[in-house]
Amino acid sequence: MTYCVAACLDAGMVFLADSRTNAGVDQVSTCRKLRVFERPGERLLALMTSGNLAISQAIVALLAQRGPDDPQSIWNAATMQEAAQCVGDAVRAVHARDGQALKEQGIDFNVSLILGGQIGRAPCQLFQVYAAGNFIAASPESPYLQIGEAKYGKPIVDRVLQAHTPLDEAAKCMLISMDSTLRSNLSVGLPLDLLVYERDALRVTRFACLDEDNQYLDMIRRTWGERLRQVFAEIPNPQWTTPEAQAGDAAPALPRRHQPVRITAGPEPQGQPPAAHQVLAQGAGRRQVQ
Amino acid sequence: MTYCVAACLDAGMVFLADSRTNAGVDQVSTCRKLRVFERPGERLLALMTSGNLAISQAIVALLAQRGPDDPQSIWNAATMQEAAQCVGDAVRAVHARDGQALKEQGIDFNVSLILGGQIGRAPCQLFQVYAAGNFIAASPESPYLQIGEAKYGKPIVDRVLQAHTPLDEAAKCMLISMDSTLRSNLSVGLPLDLLVYERDALRVTRFACLDEDNQYLDMIRRTWGERLRQVFAEIPNPQWTTPEAQAGDAAPALPRRHQPVRITAGPEPQGQPPAAHQVLAQGAGRRQVQ
Numbered sequence: 001m002t003y004c005v006a007a008c009l010d011a012g013m014v015f016l017a018d019s020r021t022n023a024g025v026d027q028v029s030t031c032r033k034l035r036v037f038e039r040p041g042e043r044l045l046a047l048m049t050s051g052n053l054a055i056s057q058a059i060v061a062l063l064a065q066r067g068p069d070d071p072q073s074i075w076n077a078a079t080m081q082e083a084a085q086c087v088g089d090a091v092r093a094v095h096a097r098d099g100q101a102l103k104e105q106g107i108d109f110n111v112s113l114i115l116g117g118q119i120g121r122a123p124c125q126l127f128q129v130y131a132a133g134n135f136i137a138a139s140p141e142s143p144y145l146q147i148g149e150a151k152y153g154k155p156i157v158d159r160v161l162q163a164h165t166p167l168d169e170a171a172k173c174m175l176i177s178m179d180s181t182l183r184s185n186l187s188v189g190l191p192l193d194l195l196v197y198e199r200d201a202l203r204v205t206r207f208a209c210l211d212e213d214n215q216y217l218d219m220i221r222r223t224w225g226e227r228l229r230q231v232f233a234e235i236p237n238p239q240w241t242t243p244e245a246q247a248g249d250a251a252p253a254l255p256r257r258h259q260p261v262r263i264t265a266g267p268e269p270q271g272q273p274p275a276a277h278q279v280l281a282q283g284a285g286r287r288q289v290q
Numbered sequence: 291m292t293y294c295v296a297a298c299l300d301a302g303m304v305f306l307a308d309s310r311t312n313a314g315v316d317q318v319s320t321c322r323k324l325r326v327f328e329r330p331g332e333r334l335l336a337l338m339t340s341g342n343l344a345i346s347q348a349i350v351a352l353l354a355q356r357g358p359d360d361p362q363s364i365w366n367a368a369t370m371q372e373a374a375q376c377v378g379d380a381v382r383a384v385h386a387r388d389g390q391a392l393k394e395q396g397i398d399f400n401v402s403l404i405l406g407g408q409i410g411r412a413p414c415q416l417f418q419v420y421a422a423g424n425f426i427a428a429s430p431e432s433p434y435l436q437i438g439e440a441k442y443g444k445p446i447v448d449r450v451l452q453a454h455t456p457l458d459e460a461a462k463c464m465l466i467s468m469d470s471t472l473r474s475n476l477s478v479g480l481p482l483d484l485l486v487y488e489r490d491a492l493r494v495t496r497f498a499c500l501d502e503d504n505q506y507l508d509m510i511r512r513t514w515g516e517r518l519r520q521v522f523a524e525i526p527n528p529q530w531t532t533p534e535a536q537a538g539d540a541a542p543a544l545p546r547r548h549q550p551v552r553i554t555a556g557p558e559p560q561g562q563p564p565a566a567h568q569v570l571a572q573g574a575g576r577r578q579v580q
Binding site for chain 2: 037
C-alpha cells in the first residue's frame with residue numbers, strides 16, 4: 001500500500017509520500033514514491049505514485065525515457081496541464097502494452113498518480129492522474145489530493161488545511177495525517193519523502209527524507225498523540241438522566257425515537273414491558289462547554 | 291454506507307450506529323441499524339448491521355421470526371458464542387435463499403454484522419459476523435469492532451480506547467470517531483443510536499437517539515474540531531536549515547538519502563548540478579517540545 005498527499009497552496013506546494021511497498025505481508029520493502037523533474041529556474045515538477053509497483057515503475061521509466069527530444073516529454077510541456085497529459089499518455093502507453101497480460105492474470109490495472117509543480121511563471125498546479133490516464137486538478141476550494149490509503153489521514157487535513165495555510169504548517173498537517181495512517185495501516189511505512197516547494201523558486205528548496213531518527217517527526221508523533229488524549233480527557237463525558245415524564249413508567253412512555261429498536265420474542269413482548277432507561281441529559285453539553 | 295462501532299469493556303459495552311442508507315447518492319434514506327434483543331434480568335443482546343440493506347433486513351427478519359420455540363433462536367442461545375452462531379446461521383440461510391439470484395444480477399452478497407451482549411451472569415462478549423456466517427470475537431487487547439466506513443474514525447479509537455476505559459468515556463470516544471466519519475463520508479448520517487450497557491444489568495439501562503438537536507453531540511462536534519485546531523497550532527512547524535557540510539556546495543554533497551529522487555533530462559543531468567536545498571533542522575523538534 002501507499003499513502004501520498006500533496007497540496008497546492010497560495011505560498012507554494014507540499015508533497016509527502018511514504019516509502020513502503022508490499023506484495024502481501026511477507027514481501028515488504030522500501031521504495032521511494034516521490035520523484036522530481038527539475039530544470040532550475042525553468043520548471044520543477046514532482047510526481048508521486050501508488051498502486052501496482054510494476055505499473056507505476058513502468059510509467060516512470062517511460063517518462064524518464066522521453067527526453068527533451070521527444071515532443072511527448074514532460075521537459076517540453078509548456079504548461080502543467082500539458083505535463084499532466086504527458087503523464088496520462090504514459091499511463092495509457094503502459095496500459096496498451098501490459099493491460100491485456102495483466103487481465104489474463106486476473107490483475108487489475110491499478111495505479112494512481114499525483115503530479116504537481118510549476119513551469120515558468122505560470123501558477124503552481126496539482127493533478128491526480130487516474131489509471132485511465134485522465135486527471136483532475138486541485139483547486140483553492142479543495143487544495144489537496146491523496147492517493148493510496150487516504151482515509152485514516154483525511155479528517156485532520158479536512159479540519160486544518162486551506163489554500164492560505166502556510167507551507168510549513170501544511171507540512172506539519174500532512175505529517176500528522178501520515179502519522180495516523182502509519183499507525184493504522186502496516187503497509188504504509190517510513191522513511192517519508194517531504195518536499196516543500198516555495199512558489200516561483202523553480203527548483204528544490206526544501207526537501208527531507210524522514211525516518212525513525214528524525215527528531216521533528218518523532219516530536220510530532222509523540223506530541224500529537226499525547227495532546228489528543230489531553231483534549232479528549234478535557235471534553236465532558238455524556239450525562240444521563242431518567243426523563244421526568246418517564247420516571248416510574250415503563251419505557252414505552254418515551255417517544256419511539258428515544259427507544260432502541262427492539263426485537264421481541266414472538267408476536268407479543270414477553271413478560272413485563274421493558275423498564276425505563278436513561279437518556280442523554282439535554283443541556284448538559286451546552287452547560288459544559290461554557 | 292454505514293458506520294457502526296462497538297466495544298466490550300471491563301465495565302460493560304457501548305454500541306454506536308449511524309442511520310443513513312443509500313442506493314447511490316440520489317436515493318438516500320434513514321434506517322436504524324441497531325436492534326436489541328432484551329429479556330430483562332436474563333439477557334440483553336444488541337445487533338448492528340451494515341452492507342446490502344435487503345440482505346441485512348432479511349437476516350434480521352429471520353432472527354425475529356425464530357422465536358423461543360425455535361431451537362435455533364437467539365432467545366434459546368445459552369451463551370453469546372451460541373448467539374453468534376444463530377446470527378451466522380441466519381446469514382447462511384439468507385445466502386442459501388438469495389445468493390444465486392444476487393450473483394445473477396452481479397450483486398455481491400455484501401453484509402457485515404456486530405453482535406454483542408450478555409446472557410445470564412456469563413461475561414459480556416462482542417462478535418463481528420461475516421457474510422460467510424463465521425465470526426471473530428473482540429478481546430481485552432482489541433476491545434472494539436467496526437463495520438462499514440471504519441477508516442476515518444479508527445485513529446481516535448486506536449489512540450484512546452482500552453478495555454479499562456469507562457463506559458461514558460468510551461461513548462464519547464465513539465461519538466468523536468463518528469463525527470470524523472460523518473464529516474468525511476456523506477453516506478454516513480444522523481440520527482445516531484447510542485446504547486451504553488452496564489455489565490450485569492441484563493436490560494437496556496442507557497440509550498439515546500442523537501440527531502442535529504442533541505446538545506451533547508453538538509458540543510462534541512464543535513469542541514473537538516476547535517480544540518484539535520488549537521493543539522495543531524501549538525505544535526511547532528518544521529524548521530529548515532542548510533547543512534554546514536553543504537553550504538555553498540552543490541546538492542550532491544548531501545548523502546543520497548537526503549536527496550529527492552531526480553529524473554534527469556536525458557542520460558546526463560542537464561546544465562549545472564542541482565543547487566543546495568534546505569533540510570529539516572535536527573534537534574529542532576526535541577528542543578521545541580521541552
